[in-house]
Amino acid sequence: MNMSFYTGAVGAYMQNQRMNVQANNIANVNNYGYKAERATFHHLMYGNVTGIDDEQLPKGTGTKMVKASVDYETGGYTETGFTFDFAIKGDGFFALYDPSNGEISFTRDGAFMMARFEIPPAEDAEPEIDPDTGEEIEPQNTIEWRLSDNEGRFVLDPAGNFIVIDPLNREADLNIGVFDYRIYDGMQHADSGRFNPVDKNGDLYLGTGTVIRGYLERSNVDLAQEMVKVIESQRAYSYALRMVQTTDEIEQTINGLPN
Structure with a gap:
């Protein structure tokens, strides 16, 4: 019983x-x-x-x-016309780098934005001399605009580098990386649209999907x-x-x- x-x-x-x-x-x-x-x-x-x-x-x-x-499975696409909206036609994921912990995750959500990032000067950088007053000017942070997911993570290009945007030419073509795994089973669902790979997914390689600008992939629910x-x-x-x-x-x- x-x-x-x-x-x-x-x-x-x-x-x-x-x-x-x-x-x-x-x-x-x-x-x-x-x-x-x-x-x-x-x-x-x-x-x-x-x-x-x-x-x-x-x-x-x-x-x-x-x-x-x-x-x-793909849930279809929506045309937004926004400059920093991207979708992948075919297989693959966008790669996102989190500077807070060094984690690289993957997503099909291409709703990106232009984010301001400050690069500190090198430790051995020499101070500059003001030509008018002769005073030393301490090295300043360099301002760089990167493609971001609006949550503090940066989008990577096919070589694994950050994608730098010229704020005066936002419509310029961006070389966004598309990455893929041969086995999807077991990938950990992070938040709403991100995935973290595990050992069983195999080696990472460049995906065959094509990036289209001004579109976003819809949910397949x-x-x-x-x-x-x-x-x-x-x-x-x-x-x-x-x-x-x-x-x-x-x-x-x-x-x-x-x-």
Whole structure:
């Protein structure tokens, strides 16, 4: 009897986890470059027990959500006409460098901007002499405008360098890098549209996708499909709780029987 109680409890908890995945998809339905996740389940320990007349009876403890698989299909494109909006037609990702921790992550969200960055002078830089007063002028920071994701990370070119923008010529062509992995499975979904690679993804190489300017890739979340899955999860959740309640009622009845 306890087995059905635990099976129902595990089922309710896993359906709650599944609804979290669907809620995250719905929350990101309008975020450019977002890739929908799909809850993947796997059965727990299953086997057979010997019943009356040596009949083999199934025995199990339910299922578990093992991971949220990512759907990397393209969700289509939206023309924005903005100077620093980019999309990748084909395979590949944009590379983003985070100067705060040195992390390099990848995204399909090309909603970039021009960000101001100050480069400190070299440690051995000599002070300049003012020709009028003869006073020493301490070396100053150099101002550089880089292509950024508006969250403090910088976009990289195919050689892994920062993309520097001329503020007086913003329409100039930019050599934005497109990078790719042969295996996508296992990539960690960071925030809404970024991914962090793992060892199983293999070696990084230059992707075959083409960068198009003035466009953004839409999310590939199908809202209607997600709502249907939410209803499925809610009903499965209620059925699992009903199993727990029924098991508890049966045990109370058995325990209340006279000896």
